[in-house]
Amino acid sequence: MLSYRHSYHAGNFADVLKHIVQIAIIEYLKKKDKPFTVHDTHSGAGNYLIDSEHMQKTGEFHDGIEKLLDHRTEIGVIDQYVKLVKQLNPVGKLREYPGSPRIAASLLREQDRLQCTELHSTDYELLSKLFAGNKQVRVEKMDAWQGIKAMLPPQHRRGMVLIDPSYELERDYRDMLPALKMAMERWATATYAIWYPVMDRNRTESFIRQFIKAEIPNMLRVELCVRPDASGRGMTGSGMLVINPPYTLAQHMAQAMPLLEKHLCETGGHTLVKRLTEEQA
Secondary structure, eight states: OTTOOGGGTTTSHHHHHHHHHHHHHHHHHTTSSSOEEEEESSOTTSEEETTSHHHHHHOGGGGTGGGTTTOOOSOHHHHHHHHHHHHTOTTSSOOEEEOHHHHHHHHOOTTOEEEEEOOOHHHHHHHHHHTTTOTTEEEEOOOHHHHHHHHOSOSSSEEEEEEOOOOOSHHHHHHHHHHHHHHHHHOTTSEEEEEEEESOHHHHHHHHHHHHHTTOOSEEEEEEESSOOOTTSSOOEEEEEEESOOTTHHHHHHHHHHHHHHHHOOTTOEEEEEEEOGGGO
């Protein structure tokens, strides 16, 4: 949606989950010397200033990244995420929050590549400026699904695709499964990480069931709900649906979720790490 700006929500609890999963997948890809490509479908501006009007207006980062910054959890995927954010804020104070493209770029090796698509004119300009002169990163002003058609498969056989629409429009829900099928036809060996909001439990479960009924293989569902399910309260949680996940991801997230629940969830909040099968449809 062209009016959506992620800058209002950067660093919130949903970003925490999304970026921990993203980092865990990329670090697994780095275990082999062979190059990989990260494709980010809804890239946003790539970097967000804490003192910006948008972030200060909502203050959502207070209930997300800010609650984790001063903790060492001894859980690798969480501590690595916090360490990365701190490295991008060397003054010791949270001044910037990295979006998924900047996180990916900071983890790339010399042989790896990042592809970004963003349709919003302002965010596209900011993203292009962020990566100006970086030959490892390709930025295109393009609709997410158009970008999948035009840019997949990439040069490298290994990699991941991060898909995270705003879901402000009904078609974001409707178009996700066809877009995933199209992407998998082009790049079957990639890991696909789909972010989704939890606002209405029935709607969320219906969204997940369509992937199960479509017999999409090898799916892992990870969900962080910071408040009890309740329609009309806005986003009470969010999740990641990961197709072709690294075999280590379920274990890593099972270790991480109790700590995220402790630091981020209100009473009645809950977490989920679950492999999905056709029998659950």
